[in-house]
Amino acid sequence: MDDRVLTVHGSSDSVIPVEDASEFAKIVPNHKLHVIEGADHSYTNHQDELASVVVNYIKETLVQDRGTSN
Secondary structure, three states, X not given: OOOOEEEEEEXXXXXXXXXXXXXHHHHOOOEEEEEEOOOOOOOOOOHHHHHHHHHHHHXXXXXXXXXXXX
16 A cells, blocks of 8 residues: 555535545545445544544554565
8 A cells, every 4th residue: 555645534524525625535545435335524423434544543553554664
């Protein structure tokens, strides 16, 4: 995994449209976009999924870093 920027966005965000997150992902190098289906701007009823996505991203990044430090 070469991604160094993670954006998590809700598909039902009425404050910042998910299309904006998609455009952002296109211009930022080493970027991973994860869209949580049905999540609003505050991730209401999706907090567990948000936490899981972030923790898994950190774990994957740590594993990658260990693999490249040899």
